[in-house]
Amino acid sequence: MDAHYKITTKTRPEEHSVILLLDGKFGKEAIAELEHSICEARGHRQTIYIDLSEVTLVDRKAVQYISGQARKDVRLVNCPNYLRRWIAQVSDEAES
Numbered sequence: 001m002d003a004h005y006k007i008t009t010k011t012r013p014e015e016h017s018v019i020l021l022l023d024g025k026f027g028k029e030a031i032a033e034l035e036h037s038i039c040e041a042r043g044h045r046q047t048i049y050i051d052l053s054e055v056t057l058v059d060r061k062a063v064q065y066i067s068g069q070a071r072k073d074v075r076l077v078n079c080p081n082y083l084r085r086w087i088a089q090v091s092d093e094a095e096s
Helices: 030-042 060-071 081-095
Strands: 007-014 017-024 045-057 072-075
Touching: 007 072, 017 030, 030 045, 030 060, 045 060, 045 081, 060 072, 060 081
Parallel strands: 017 045, 045 072
Antiparallel strands: 007 017
């Protein structure tokens, strides 16, 4: 997949949280940058939200990564229904 993506970080100091807005096509190429952003937020002990409202396409590796983060401490917001079902399916497979 030819990934064209952008990750926008919106910090909410009053809530001690960060929103990572994913925009575009996300594949395995985007995971390293997303991981860096998540690790940085964890280092600041921020609550992490991943906003998926602007995602247009994802590959299986990206869904597996996002699903793994959702099982930890990352909260998914504005997640399209098709993507939420896929993430839940991947999560169920990981627990089996």
